[in-house]
Amino acid sequence: MPIIYTKKFMKTVSIIAILSTVLLLFRNGMRIVDIIVNYPEYEVLTKREFFRYINIIIQNFIFIGIFIFLIFNPQKFILIGLIALFYSVDILLSNTQFPYMGIPMFALSIATFAIRGFFLKNKKIKISIFAATYIICLVVPVFYVEHFLDYLIIKIAISFVIFIAIFFFIEYAKQIASRQATKEKILNIASFKGLERSDMYLLQQILDNKKYKEIAQNIHGSEGAMRNKLSKIYKILEVGDRTGFLTIYSGYELIYEPEQSKNLTN
Numbered sequence: 356m357p358i359i360y361t362k363k364f365m366k367t368v369s370i371i372a373i374l375s376t377v378l379l380l381f382r383n384g385m386r387i388v389d390i391i392v393n394y395p396e397y398e399v400l401t402k403r404e405f406f407r408y409i410n411i412i413i414q415n416f417i418f419i420g421i422f423i424f425l426i427f428n429p430q431k432f433i434l435i436g437l438i439a440l441f442y443s444v445d446i447l448l449s450n451t452q453f454p455y456m457g458i459p460m461f462a463l464s465i466a467t468f469a470i471r472g473f474f475l476k477n478k479k480i481k482i483s484i485f486a487a488t489y490i491i492c493l494v495v496p497v498f499y500v501e502h503f504l505d506y507l508i509i510k511i512a513i514s515f516v517i518f519i520a521i522f523f524f525i526e527y528a529k530q531i532a533s534r535q536a537t538k539e540k541i542l543n544i545a546s547f548k549g550l551e552r553s554d555m556y557l558l559q560q561i562l563d564n565k566k567y568k569e570i571a572q573n574i575h576g577s578e579g580a581m582r583n584k585l586s587k588i589y590k591i592l593e594v595g596d597r598t599g600f601l602t603i604y605s606g607y608e609l610i611y612e613p614e615q616s617k618n619l620t621n
């Protein structure tokens with residue numbers, strides 16, 4: 356059973372989204388109050404600095420909206436990766452007072468994208484784009500930041516440590532994958548309480564990369580009803596959504612054998 360899309364994992368994502376929403380609301384509120392109360396102090400700032408401050412407030416409100424959406428739709432946790440990617444690139448390029456936070460945030464974005472199966476297709480091209488983006492973010496500040504060399508050495512050191520951690524994690528994941536590879540890639544739908552043989556046919560069409568509209572036409576039903584049906588199936592399988600199902604069970608053979616399911620449970 357995949358652990359990434361379990362109810363416990365989804366609940367954790369929702370809790371993270373709630374905490375992030377509260378923290379961003381509190382932080383943004385403090386910034387707004389600071390501008391209102393201490394506005395004369397901000398008049399001495401350059402327009403560029405002042406508008407950057409306002410831009411941060413606007414960005415945070417956008418992130419708050421995304422986190423509120425995640426509270427009710429935790430299976431879309433790839434949005435956390437998008438926020439982390441945006442945040443890391445912004446911090447690394449601007450080289451703010453917290454430049455090193457951009458490095459673990461970039462690692463978080465890669466991990467989130469990987470879990471959601473983003474690198475399954477065109478892997479080399481996508482990894483190359485991420486690597487090039489990261490290198491650019493590290494090097495660009497050299498043109499306008501003092502003591503950049505000191506910052507760069509520390510950034511490289513932190514990046515190296517994170518790279519080692521990711522390397523060991525990947526090797527561990529490969530070991531688990533190699534063990535699972537020895538097993539037959541068969542998904543017995545009957546082993547999941549609440550699923551029927553007709554659900555297997557729906558899922559097979561998902562594995563065949565058919566669009567929802569096409570599947571609805573094949574079963575002579577409405578697309579809305581079919582989407583609701585699949586949503587319930589995804590919850591039972593604990594895969595989150597279509598992307599999660601394809602990420603985990605791509606290449607599997609679907610069967611519906613109640614007797615085999617009973618033997619497995621006994």
